Every structure is written in structure tokens, then in C-alpha cells.
Amino acid sequence: MTTDDDIMDATFAALCKHGYADLTMQAIADEFEKSKSLLHYHYDSKEDLIVTFMEHLLENFLSEFDEDSDDDPLEQLQRMAEIVVGSDEDDGPDDVHMALLGLRAQAPYDEALREQLVRNDQHIRERIADIVRSGIEQGRFRDDIDPEQFAAAFRSAIEGAQSHDVILGPDAPTETALAGIETFLLEGLTDDGTVEQTA
């Protein structure tokens, strides 16, 4: 692994352990096997490091949905919903999702972070729209779908369901939300109609 990979791993570990509000360069250094001075050599501040970390999370996320993928477009979107909304386990939200919720709540007060989250949002919506366009070209999806509109609504729904999963914990309606997203958003993409098959 490169030093950068090690730093990203240390940031992930520290974020899970401390949450975003209590994250410090020292907490990240404590998770980093190499020297603290090396960390400071690469990053001036926690804010600086977090922007790179969010970029790194985006790359990892998008690599799961390769543009040149031969996978069925509907299955790709189903997989994205499952990954974002989270597991179907009853053991509550995981630490990283709790930390990212706190981080997102800071964005309105932190311009560099907000700008990185804007870039992440644009890339993710663009990838969703690309999958929809590819589904339309393949004749798999209806040709009267607006890919950008669908991408914005779908991303809102999966992110909203993930946030509820974290905020409401064991009482979150995560499985019902995921089933609803599947039925009302994803099945609506195909020519077979919206709800008939599953009702």
C-alpha cells in the first residue's frame, strides 16, 4: 500500500472511532502506523485531509458501478440502492454512516467540505443518469425517462433512507423504504409498468 492509502485507512478508522466532531489530526495519527510528521507533511489540516478522504470514498463507490459494465442496468441500480441504504441487519447503523451523517451536517459551515460534497453529488448523479441512458439505449428502460430527473429523485430517496437508518436506528423503516424504492422508482423504469408485477 502507498502512504496515501495508509492515510485514508487511518482516517476511516479514526472517523469510525471518534465521529466527525471529535476527529483530530492526533486521532488520525494514532491510527497511522507511519510517523505523525509524515501525516503533516501530506496534509496541512484535518479539513484538508477530509476533503481528500471524501474524494477517496467517491472513487471507491463509483468503482463498484463501472461505466463499461456489462451488468444489467436495473440490477446495477438495485445494487446501488442496497449499498447506499445499508444492510438489512437489525444491528443498527454502522459507525462510518454515523460519522458521515455528522460530517454532512457540518457542510453548511465548511466551504471546502461543502464543495467536495457538491462534486461527489454531481459525480454520483451523473453515474446514475449514465446507467439510465444505457438502459434506454439497450431497450431495457422506457425511452421517455429523463435520466437527470430520475437520478436526482433516486439519489434523494436512497440517501434519505440511509439517513433515516442512522438517525432512527433500530426503529428505522429501512426494509420498507428499500422495497418502496424498488417498486415505485426502479420498476417504473421498465416498459412493464410500475407496480403490477409485485403488488
Next chain:
Amino acid sequence: MTTDDDIMDATFAALCKHGYADLTMQAIADEFEKSKSLLHYHYDSKEDLIVTFMEHLLENFLSEFDEDSDDDPLEQLQRMAEIVVGSDEDDGPDDVHMALLGLRAQAPYDEALREQLVRNDQHIRERIADIVRSGIEQGRFRDDIDPEQFAAAFRSAIEGAQSHDVILGPDAPTETALAGIETFLLEGLTDDGTVEQTA
């Protein structure tokens, strides 16, 4: 106005001014025209007060969507989406939505707050499901819709779009998300098909 109404107004004002993380009983008292001791007489702590405040916000919200309303069910859901997702103005998120984002991020660490947000979530989803049921009974909506599944997906989508509006500020795709929610979720409720009319 009753003392309780005055306290709720003072809490709203203090929350808008300070955000949730920096909210104190003193900050609320500063917005309260009556005495600070009266505030402490009614509420033991900030946590205690905030639970009542979230209950109060829920009541205000639900009163906009009266169960016995004669309004068209589709129009009621459209209005709910517009109210939750926020204004179409370019002036960024308002202070109360920023404060509520911070508050929700604290729920995983604050059991009384989490429990109140769970109750709010259940009530709001139940009201959405009631509107859908009423639309089905009136023959306005398709009769193969699962009201609970729809409610969970719709609530995730409108809350997700609102969160993005706050987190991403002026770069949030709020209008596109709202249009997508309308096209892909709301128009799918009617018998006319999902997208034909607007594409």
C-alpha cells in the same frame, strides 16, 4: 398566546440563531420574554425542551394535511413534497433547516431525541399512507399500491432532497429532485401511467 407557545417560539428563534450544537437554555431564555425561572419551571433541560419542540413541529406539520381534508390526494402529496423539500429560491437553505440537520445528526447519541424522531417519522409516514388509502378509495389512485411501502419511499425521497438542499446549499439539485419526485413517484400513483404526460 400560552406560555407553552411562547417557549416554543423562543426555542425556534434560538435554534435558528445558534444551531443545535450551540443551543443552551440561556440562549432560549434570551429569546423568551417571560422569566428564565418560568422556563426552568416548565423544562428541566435543553434535551427535555427539544423533545417537546419536535413534538410541536410535528403537530404543526400534520395540521397542514388534515385527515378529513377534501383536497385532492395527489395535490396534498405534491404540497407535502414542496413544503418539505423547501423553496425554489436560490438563496440557500434557511436557518431552521440547517439547525434541524444538526439536531438529527445528534439523534444516534441522544436516546430521548431519537425516540421522539421515531414517533415523528411514524406519524408522518402514517399520514402519507392515509392520503394514499384515501386516493385509492376515491378511485383516484391505482388500487395495487402498497400505502406503507409508498409512504416509506416518498418520505425518504422528500427528506433526502431537503437534506441535500441544506448540505449542498446553492449547488443542490433541489428543483430537479422535486421534478423527479413528482414524475416518478407521484404520477405513478394514478392510473394514467408514470411518465407519458410529462416527458
